[in-house]
Amino acid sequence: MAEKVLIQVILPLHLEWEPYYSLPDGVSVEAGQRVKVMFAGREYVAVVSAVGVKAEGINVKDIISAGDELPSISENEIKLWRAVAEYYMCTVGEVYKAAYPSILRPLKRKRAIEPEDLAPGDEPIVLSAPQEAAAAKIRESFAGGKTALLRGVTGSGKTEIYLTLAREAVSRGRSVLFLVPEIALSRQIEQRVLQKIPGVMTCHSSVSPARRRRVADRIRAGGTYMVLGTRSALFLPHRNLGLVIVDEEHDTSYKQESPSPRYNARETAIMLARIHGANVVLGSATPSLESIYNSKTGIFTEVTLPQRYHGGGDSNVVIIDTGSERRKRGMVGHISLQLSGRISAALKDGAQVLVLRSRRSWAPSLQCAECGSILKCPRCNVPLSLHRGGHLVCHYCGHTSVYDAHCPSCGGELIPLGAGTQRIEEELAEMFPNARVARLDADVSDAEEKAVVQDFAAGNIDILVGTQMVTKGFDFSAVRLVAVIQADNMLAVQDFRADERAYQVLQQFRGRAGRRAEAGELVIQTAEPEHPVFRELTSSADSLSEEFLAQRRLFGYPPYTRIVALTFRDSNLQRLENMILELRVRLPGNASCAVVGPYSPAVDMVAGEYVRCLRLMLRRDKALVSTKKLIYKTVSEFIKQMKYTGHITIDVDPL
Ligand code: ADP
Ligand code: ZN
Numbered sequence: 001m002a003e004k005v006l007i008q009v010i011l012p013l014h015l016e017w018e019p020y021y022s023l024p025d026g027v028s029v030e031a032g033q034r035v036k037v038m039f040a041g042r043e044y045v046a047v048v049s050a051v052g053v054k055a056e057g058i059n060v061k062d063i064i065s066a067g068d069e070l071p072s073i074s075e076n077e078i079k080l081w082r083a084v085a086e087y088y089m090c091t092v093g094e095v096y097k098a099a100y101p102s103i104l105r106p107l108k109r110k111r112a113i114e115p116e117d118l119a120p121g122d123e124p125i126v127l128s129a130p131q132e133a134a135a136a137k138i139r140e141s142f143a144g145g146k147t148a149l150l151r152g153v154t155g156s157g158k159t160e161i162y163l164t165l166a167r168e169a170v171s172r173g174r175s176v177l178f179l180v181p182e183i184a185l186s187r188q189i190e191q192r193v194l195q196k197i198p199g200v201m202t203c204h205s206s207v208s209p210a211r212r213r214r215v216a217d218r219i220r221a222g223g224t225y226m227v228l229g230t231r232s233a234l235f236l237p238h239r240n241l242g243l244v245i246v247d248e249e250h251d252t253s254y255k256q257e258s259p260s261p262r263y264n265a266r267e268t269a270i271m272l273a274r275i276h277g278a279n280v281v282l283g284s285a286t287p288s289l290e291s292i293y294n295s296k297t298g299i300f301t302e303v304t305l306p307q308r309y310h311g312g313g314d315s316n317v318v319i320i321d322t323g324s325e326r327r328k329r330g331m332v333g334h335i336s337l338q339l340s341g342r343i344s345a346a347l348k349d350g351a352q353v354l355v356l357r358s359r360r361s362w363a364p365s366l367q368c369a370e371c372g373s374i375l376k377c378p379r380c381n382v383p384l385s386l387h388r389g390g391h392l393v394c395h396y397c398g399h400t401s402v403y404d405a406h407c408p409s410c411g412g413e414l415i416p417l418g419a420g421t422q423r424i425e426e427e428l429a430e431m432f433p434n435a436r437v438a439r440l441d442a443d444v445s446d447a448e449e450k451a452v453v454q455d456f457a458a459g460n461i462d463i464l465v466g467t468q469m470v471t472k473g474f475d476f477s478a479v480r481l482v483a484v485i486q487a488d489n490m491l492a493v494q495d496f497r498a499d500e501r502a503y504q505v506l507q508q509f510r511g512r513a514g515r516r517a518e519a520g521e522l523v524i525q526t527a528e529p530e531h532p533v534f535r536e537l538t539s540s541a542d543s544l545s546e547e548f549l550a551q552r553r554l555f556g557y558p559p560y561t562r563i564v565a566l567t568f569r570d571s572n573l574q575r576l577e578n579m580i581l582e583l584r585v586r587l588p589g590n591a592s593c594a595v596v597g598p599y600s601p602a603v604d605m606v607a608g609e610y611v612r613c614l615r616l617m618l619r620r621d622k623a624l625v626s627t628k629k630l631i632y633k634t635v636s637e638f639i640k641q642m643k644y645t646g647h648i649t650i651d652v653d654p655l
Helices: 075-088 092-099 129-143 158-171 189-196 209-221 231-235 265-276 289-296 322-327 337-348 421-431 446-457 498-510 532-538 544-555 573-586 624-642
Strands: 004-010 034-039 042-055 147-152 175-179 201-203 226-229 241-246 279-284 300-305 316-321 352-356 365-368 385-387 391-393 400-402 414-417 437-440 463-466 479-484 521-526 561-570 593-599 609-619 648-652
Touching (some): 075 231, 075 265, 129 147, 129 158, 129 300, 158 175, 158 241, 158 279, 175 265, 226 231, 231 265, 241 265, 289 300, 316 322, 337 421, 337 479, 421 437, 437 446, 479 498, 498 544, 532 544, 561 573, 561 624, 573 593, 573 609
Parallel strands (some): 147 279, 352 463
Antiparallel strands (some): 365 414, 385 391, 561 609, 593 609
16 A cells, blocks of 8 residues: 555544544645544544654545634644643543634634734832832742742732733733633622733633634734633633733632543643743742642742731631530520621621621531431432422432422431521521621522622622632622631541641631721631631641641642542442452552552442542652553553443542
């Protein structure tokens, strides 16, 4: 057979290899160009990854057509996809699919966009002396080629520093990517950034695909630009990046849980910056232990900004022991008299109050008064929650049924256990009949959410109750008091990161209280007042992260190791158990890689499927990269050989 000159392509699929195609007569393509191809009986838009591949004797098809109407993918984009695929153990095609989620019809794409440079903005930013010192240290870190970690309490003025550095990058002719965990309605970040740098483009998960395309086209047109976006903005066709900012770098929203690639935007931002030769600044009031560790080991430069810009200290922390209050008859429902007194005082002064309760619903679970059993979802191993309106809801699979107050097994009476956001909202409305009380959680529709945020900002709501949604954003100066109900729930999770996360959430929430120069107050209601996480909040010492790190080292957890989590799901338990044991023996188990499990996760059945896990703890040594490759190869081959597709997920650095 004659030698043919072929191309290779990346398909938007979970496919381990890049298939070969030939070109019809007279057609030529370049690497990065998009082409239409048939694969396994379906048509796809693929990306050309190699041109002029020589292959003898393989039987290949012609491509259908060169998708000339679609923009080409740059070399840097493909470099990032490969880096992400390698690190997060997935296929390049899955990253392509995440980067280009919808292959749209070509835009009416006819007047070419003129390249245009972003104007750095002329509204002056005058940094305070501590901010200037921090900025200088960050520049120095950049000069040494190091990522800077800006550690500064909420309100210390980190955003103004980011904007100063962004302007500097733009003035040098380089572009800027500013990442935030989410663009919540309550966050005024968008307006603030636009006010200082008017040409900024925003790109987050709720912008339309057409808008995302326009941003991408503007970037491709050339000239300097700045994008403010959430994690998916990493996969825009970036050019000439000079600075990547990762605000609230500890935030778990940076991690994509599903589908693959299960990437963390913080690590991916560093990969992207490396490709472009860009600087990176990470910022947080409560950095992740990973970043603290990287600062301690000299990989990052830690820059601190300890004071609030407008003066005033951190909010005072008051811990209320619900056990002892109950004994003293100091509780009304789920709210202590101490807390309601503080709420009254705040309301009397015309201040607003935020109340955090980490569980939505009216009652998170129900117990039978006769047989003692907890009412569970028929398809998941989790309690059903009772929602206002009299229905039971599973928060894992969405299963909904009507509540009739009787135990399905013995007919006994069901007793609600605990209080979710809806019940707290009711209790507060009853306690403060003259106050306007509202609620924000995942049960609130987008339109209602918008209205609530607007009403809160306008001062038309006095008390806002919600899940973690109320801890993010809400930088409204009339909030003086923030309170957490049943804070223990944040700790009671079987997860080695639970305490770290609880501390971060509480510290962030604390930052929501207080006017400019006046300190606010954080009230924590808990049955465990002596818990080190709560204690740390009341002390000025910064000992908790040291303690956390010491524990992690002792037990061999990240950041001292890297975890690769394998999760198995199957409706047939016997098959699942066989598969997991079969794979376990094939995985490398040695000094660099310890295999833990199989074990059942806290929720071991979801939507009718059993869930089991294996956890691989990898030493951060020279063998790490090759061990990861070996694991990926072993798992992929196992899935193929056993025809077990769709049952196993791989998660690198799970949260
Ligand atoms: P952070 O991002 O650390 O939470 P911000 O940047 O939001 O802090 O600053 C807190 C408040 O102080 C904001 O209202 C901001 O406008 C103001 N501020 C911070 N730095 C300056 C500055 N250099 N000039 C004027 N106002 C500033
Ligand atoms: Zn369920």
